[in-house]
Amino acid sequence: MGANAESPKSWVDVKAIAPSLDYINLMTYDMAYGTQYFNSNLYNSTQWPTVAAADKYSADFVVSNYLAAGLKPSQMNLGIGFYGRVPKRAIEPGIDWSKPDAQKNPATQPYFGPAQIELFKSLGVDLSKDTYVKYNDIVAKLINDPQKRFSQHWDDEAKVPWLSVQSADGKTLFALSYENPRSVAIKADYIKSKGLGGAMFWEYGADDNNQLARQLADSLGIKH
Secondary structure: OEEEEOOHHHHHHHHHHHHHOOEEEEOOOOOOOOOOOOOOOOOOOOOOOOOOHHHOOOHHHHHHHHHHOOOOHHHEEEEEEOEEEOOHHHHOOEOOOOOOOHHHOOOEOOOOOHHHHHHHHHOOOOOOOOOEEEHHHHHHHHHOOOOOOOEEEEEOOOOEEEEEEEOOOOOEEEEEEOOOHHHHHHHHHHHHHHOOOEEEEEOHHHOOOOHHHHHHHHHHOOOO
16 A cells, blocks of 8 residues: 655654555655745755745655654655746745745745746746746757747756746846756665665656656666
8 A cells, every 4th residue: 555645744654554565656746836836846045945844845855754653764766856846936926934924025026027938838838827948848849949049947956957047137047956866876875875665657648759768767767
């Protein structure tokens, strides 16, 4: 029997339910909400920090807390997203829900303007509906954009790639964070170093010619 653990809210019950479970899938993605920039960062970034302490998520943070709550490493499968997200703080105020009157006093203001929102819409991503972008679309539409409107970056603290766009006044705007073969290989090494049970991912159909799935299998030593 297995279970999915979407957030640290589950920690309080871990010790009680752990003996009944073979594994728990840790959904260590979809973290690009509130004042967080990254969707699936392995560690925190000082270059692109959160503002609200409650948003300071990372895959390592989640794993460490579940270990502290009594879960065995072998019972945990690290979640890997085969997609990226535009940070919510790019298009919405970042709310620090730990503060009184939080909604009336946002911690951050959105930094995307109409030009950036329209750019994503022209590529088939309506940010008013969802910030989810499949890895195959990231490669085909953003990284390989003929107009070169996106620049590729690597955050060596967070251990994940990200893309930027330029503002009208030439500022670098954090546009999207995602996984690529390099970050997947690092997460596989993390899984082995921590003695975790393995990995899970969402979703197979978002991969680009099996690049991420193949890298994950190779790095974990799984024949395919």
